[in-house]
Amino acid sequence: MAEPRREVWITGIGIVSCLGEGPDVHWTKLNEGKPAADTTTFAPCVVHPIVAIDFDKQIPKKGDQRQMEAWQRIGTYAAGLALDNAGVKGDKALLARMDMITAAGGGERDLAVDSAIMSGLPKAADPDTFLNERLMSDLRPTLFLAQLSNLLAGNISIVHGVTGSSRTFMGEEGAGCDAVRIALARIEAGQSDITLVGGAHNGERKDLMMLYESGGYLLKGEFRPVWERAQHPGFALGSMGAFLVLESRDHAQARGARPLARLSAVLSDRSSRKPGAATAALEGLWGKLAGKTAIDDEAAAIISGATGAEPATAEERAFLGRHPALPVRATGTYIGHGMEPQFSMNIALAALAVNHGRLFAPADRSGLEKPMDAPLRQVVVTGVGHWRGEGLALVEAVN
Amino acid sequence: MATRDRNGRPVVAVTGMGMVTSLDVGKAANWKKLTAGESGIRTITRFPTTGLRTTMAGTIDFIPLEQPSSPARSQRFAELAVEEAIAESGIGGKGHFPGPLFLAVCPVEVEWPQREALAKASGANDTVRYDDLIRAAGCGGFRSFHERFLFGSVGEGLAEQFGTQGSPISLSTACASGASAIQLGVEAIRRGETDAALCVGTDSSVSPESLIRFSLLSALSTSNEPAGEAVKPFAKNRDGFVMAEGAGALVLEDYDAAKARGAKILGVIEGVGELADSFHRTRSSPDGKPVIACMRNAISDAGLTPDDIDYINAHGTGTPENDKMEAMSSAAVFGERMKTLPISSNKSMIGHTLSAAGAVEAVVTLLTLEHQRIPPTINYKIPDPAIVLDVVPNVARDAKVTHALSNSFGFGGQNVSLLMAREPA
Numbered sequence: 058m059a060e061p062r063r064e065v066w067i068t069g070i071g072i073v074s075c076l077g078e079g080p081d082v083h084w085t086k087l088n089e090g091k092p093a094a095d096t097t098t099f100a101p102c103v104v105h106p107i108v109a110i111d112f113d114k115q116i117p118k119k120g121d122q123r124q125m126e127a128w129q130r131i132g133t134y135a136a137g138l139a140l141d142n143a144g145v146k147g148d149k150a151l152l153a154r155m156d157m158i159t160a161a162g163g164g165e166r167d168l169a170v171d172s173a174i175m176s177g178l179p180k181a182a183d184p185d186t187f188l189n190e191r192l193m194s195d196l197r198p199t200l201f202l203a204q205l206s207n208l209l210a211g212n213i214s215i216v217h218g219v220t221g222s223s224r225t226f227m228g229e230e231g232a233g234c235d236a237v238r239i240a241l242a243r244i245e246a247g248q249s250d251i252t253l254v255g256g257a258h259n260g261e262r263k264d265l266m267m268l269y270e271s272g273g274y275l276l277k278g279e280f281r282p283v284w285e286r287a288q289h290p291g292f293a294l295g296s297m298g299a300f301l302v303l304e305s306r307d308h309a310q311a312r313g314a315r316p317l318a319r320l321s322a323v324l325s326d327r328s329s330r331k332p333g334a335a336t337a338a339l340e341g342l343w344g345k346l347a348g349k350t351a352i353d354d355e356a357a358a359i360i361s362g363a364t365g366a367e368p369a370t371a372e373e374r375a376f377l378g379r380h381p382a383l384p385v386r387a388t389g390t391y392i393g394h395g396m397e398p399q400f401s402m403n404i405a406l407a408a409l410a411v412n413h414g415r416l417f418a419p420a421d422r423s424g425l426e427k428p429m430d431a432p433l434r435q436v437v438v439t440g441v442g443h444w445r446g447e448g449l450a451l452v453e454a455v456n
Numbered sequence: 457m458a459t460r461d462r463n464g465r466p467v468v469a470v471t472g473m474g475m476v477t478s479l480d481v482g483k484a485a486n487w488k489k490l491t492a493g494e495s496g497i498r499t500i501t502r503f504p505t506t507g508l509r510t511t512m513a514g515t516i517d518f519i520p521l522e523q524p525s526s527p528a529r530s531q532r533f534a535e536l537a538v539e540e541a542i543a544e545s546g547i548g549g550k551g552h553f554p555g556p557l558f559l560a561v562c563p564v565e566v567e568w569p570q571r572e573a574l575a576k577a578s579g580a581n582d583t584v585r586y587d588d589l590i591r592a593a594g595c596g597g598f599r600s601f602h603e604r605f606l607f608g609s610v611g612e613g614l615a616e617q618f619g620t621q622g623s624p625i626s627l628s629t630a631c632a633s634g635a636s637a638i639q640l641g642v643e644a645i646r647r648g649e650t651d652a653a654l655c656v657g658t659d660s661s662v663s664p665e666s667l668i669r670f671s672l673l674s675a676l677s678t679s680n681e682p683a684g685e686a687v688k689p690f691a692k693n694r695d696g697f698v699m700a701e702g703a704g705a706l707v708l709e710d711y712d713a714a715k716a717r718g719a720k721i722l723g724v725i726e727g728v729g730e731l732a733d734s735f736h737r738t739r740s741s742p743d744g745k746p747v748i749a750c751m752r753n754a755i756s757d758a759g760l761t762p763d764d765i766d767y768i769n770a771h772g773t774g775t776p777e778n779d780k781m782e783a784m785s786s787a788a789v790f791g792e793r794m795k796t797l798p799i800s801s802n803k804s805m806i807g808h809t810l811s812a813a814g815a816v817e818a819v820v821t822l823l824t825l826e827h828q829r830i831p832p833t834i835n836y837k838i839p840d841p842a843i844v845l846d847v848v849p850n851v852a853r854d855a856k857v858t859h860a861l862s863n864s865f866g867f868g869g870q871n872v873s874l875l876m877a878r879e880p881a
Contacts, residue, residue, distance in 0.1 A: 189505070
């Protein structure tokens with residue numbers, strides 16, 4: 058017999074993106090309804106660059122900052138914001154037993170070194186020896202640590218002292234969803250009391266653009282909101298960090314912490330992505346979600362992680378079409394596509410919305426995003442990976 | 457009446473195991489060579505090693521691959537280990553495994569051959585920039601790169617082939633990854649979410665750049681000749697770890713569910729402990745505190761005391777720091793007993809299989825329990841007076857082993873210990 062599941066609260070969020078850092082500026086910008094992106098720096102690729110960050114505020118030692126590449130700095134910073142927001146920053150005893158799951162990519166390259174090697178290889182008398190010699194002399198020894206996926210978590214342990222446990226999930230969007238799913242399941246089942254979960258992404262990376270462009274997934278040329286890209290599909294990479302502090306209700310109440318929202322469910326699946334498969338997978342998850350908690354059409358909305366890449370976005374749109382009563386907002390229009398942290402970011406934005414008791418403004422001329430004036434109590438978060446991975450979460454207001 | 461462990465939770469049984477190492481394919485062949493004290497470390501022939509400080513590794517080049525790359529090898533090694541594990545377990549059906557996949561895998565990245573192919577296709581003269589590669593990538597001839605070099609690529613391939621349920625979880629906790637994969641499976645079964653889980657660790661990192669990266673951190677042995685004597689865990693002349701490839705796979709099941717379908721129980725995962733270290737990015741805290749607490753967590757998670765443990769499958773990488781710290785921490789946990797408690801390092805023979813190590817070594821630990829025979833720590837010729845341990849030097853030994861602990865300590869401060877036993881009486 059399974060024990061009764063424990064209620065789980067979101068007691069802290071740490072978010073940073075092109076919109077700024079922290080909940081307030083995100084809320085303000087989302088309500089302005091004026092999405093924008095950088096179409097020139099990486100032209101023809103469109104990106105949502107990270108806002109200027111004073112990393113010293115969360116990563117006081119310059120030596121620590123130097124040991125990280127951008128994605129790790131962004132993530133370690135966002136993790137610090139989440140701990141601050143939850144009121145646990147610096148509480149050594151608590152942090153020593155706090156669990157952590159990060160969703161991470163990694164592999165950030167030294168573009169200058171790569172470029173020099175690629176330029177030299179065709180001219181080298183012995184290309185293999187040339188490669189060995191250049192790598193031996195040109196690679197920074199610490200670059201490896203900045204490339205390793207698990208070293209975002211490692212840096213968070215070192216900088217913030219979160220050491221109860223540390224696990225890193227890899228695998229693009231799906232990893233972001235599963236990180237939150239496992240964190241929630243562990244707390245519900247009493248395997249953890251408090252967990253830091255989230256991830257970070259640096260979208261301003263030409264090495265990543267090379268990878269995604271090989272699959273034909275990048276948005277190029279003009280910027281358009283996510284739902285308006287059907288004729289010109291693709292995602293605009295976004296730099297972002299997003300961490301959540303999840304906590305059992307009992308644990309939060311015992312330390313006098315206030316909930317931003319309740320995390321009621323996180324579900325994920327893997328579909329083949331044959332035509333209709335992702336829609337069917339989402340519908341299957343919806344059935345499980347609605348079977349667990351009633352979704353109130355009058356007080357619920359959907360925050361979508363749609364990327365703008367096809368056919369994933371059309372598959373999600375078909376799913377959304379089956380739930381027409383619920384207003385939809387795609388945050389990718391504002392913050393771009395951040396892969397691993399996208400799901401935790403959208404859960405954070407959902408928590409913010411139910412905490413404010415209303416949904417932010419639409420930013421879409423395709424007719425999908427409709428205004429919502431009614432009080433907001435429930436948000437379903439969607440995550441549909443550009444290639445694989447489907448997920449749903451339910452974020453609810455705490456009475 | 458449901459079977460419960462000492463802490464009142466479902467019992468997690470192992471019903472199938474498979475492994476691939478530089479020694480061989482399959483657990484029977486590996487067990488034979490491990491107990492004979494053979495080494496799988498060899499001089500690298502996969503690529504020229506001119507100018508490199510380390511020229512040997514536990515490479516696996518005896519398994520053919522059509523389009524070799526690190527993720528392709530990782531996937532192939534894992535496939536072989538999983539096929540063996542599922543066949544032994546007899547669970548599910550062809551292309552259908554009735555539970556989730558937890559996969560420890562080395563981080564996936566685009567490699568030099570792909571960059572070179574894009575550079576060539578770009579037609580850039582003289583100076584090749586990433587802008588040129590992006591342009592070439594956009595021409596449509598390289599779609600296969602995208603799928604192959606996503607982080608989720610290997611997990612997706614395995615999930616598709618073996619028909620695991622739900623979203624496959626790929627994970628990295630560096631050198632503890634394989635143990636973390638097992639831990640995630642244990643937790644899912646204890647939560648009652650599933651009756652079965654497929655837990656896999658696989659790694660195939662040996663490429664010029666990865667070798668150089670570890671070399672630049674001064675982590676690797678440079679005892680290149682003879683290659684088979686390079687890894688010297690706990691010996692005074694140990695000088696670093698040796699990169700190696702391999703895969704280990706375990707079918708975990710709820711004990712009652714496994715018994716109900718008549719499965720043979722190969723052993724049980726009694727306890728899992730973990731604790732992260734905030735000391736340094738590549739070094740463990742010199743006081744050993746996180747590692748001590750990690751081992752204690754595993755023992756208490758199993759509802760046991762240190763006196764119940766009668767064998768340790770060491771992390772035992774052969775680096776000067778790890779082995780000293782592991783010896784000291786073990787002494788802190790086991791006290792005076794540590795002078796006679798057998799502790800041996802599989803890595804002395806198969807090298808450090810990195811992301812796979814925790815899973816490969818869990819399989820070996822379960823084989824140790826099954827055969828009541830402890831594989832040796834080979835290349836132990838010069839004892840280190842600072843390390844007073846029974847490392848089962850050079851020759852395998854029969855022993856009564858009831859509860860065995862397997863340690864995995866990772867770069868980035870991630871530590872996991874697994875406690876295993878034979879089927880409960």
